[in-house]
Amino acid sequence: MLTVSSIGHVAIRVKDVERTLDFYINRLGFAEMLRLERDGQLWLIYLRITDDQYLEVFPDGEGERAAEREAVGFNHMCLAVPDIEQTVRELDAAGVEMIRPKVLGADGNWQTWIEDPDGHRIELMQMMPDAMQPAAIARLRAG
Structure with missing residues (x-):
């Protein structure tokens, strides 16, 4: 392994x-x-x-843009943030447009999405303690 x-x-x-x-x-x-x-x-x-x-x-x-999200290959980069509300305020202040508004994702984490100038998608995510990932990690560790 x-x-x-x-x-x-x-x-x-x-x-x-x-x-x-x-x-x-x-x-x-x-x-x-x-x-x-x-x-x-x-x-x-x-x-x-x-x-x-x-x-x-x-x-x-x-080319002019990164591949669309349905294309085979790199889909997006996720950056973990400590506070999604603060992140949204900072993006607004910097003039960065969100391509998807802040939402609670299916996994239980808060997220918003932006693109860089070439169309690379970037997810900004606040990991929540009761989200699916921490529960899955606990199950893996319990083994």
């Missing part, structure tokens, strides 16, 4: 790096950590989500 401690990073390819950095840094508050080059060209940019979780941004994406 493979031992995994967390998801280290999610990688996205984007059309316009500067537009993407404006969104993730200036609107969501992520910090640029480092840039890597290959053959003298920008290859990728690391943005900090937490000290051990990152978003890798690759430039020069083809």
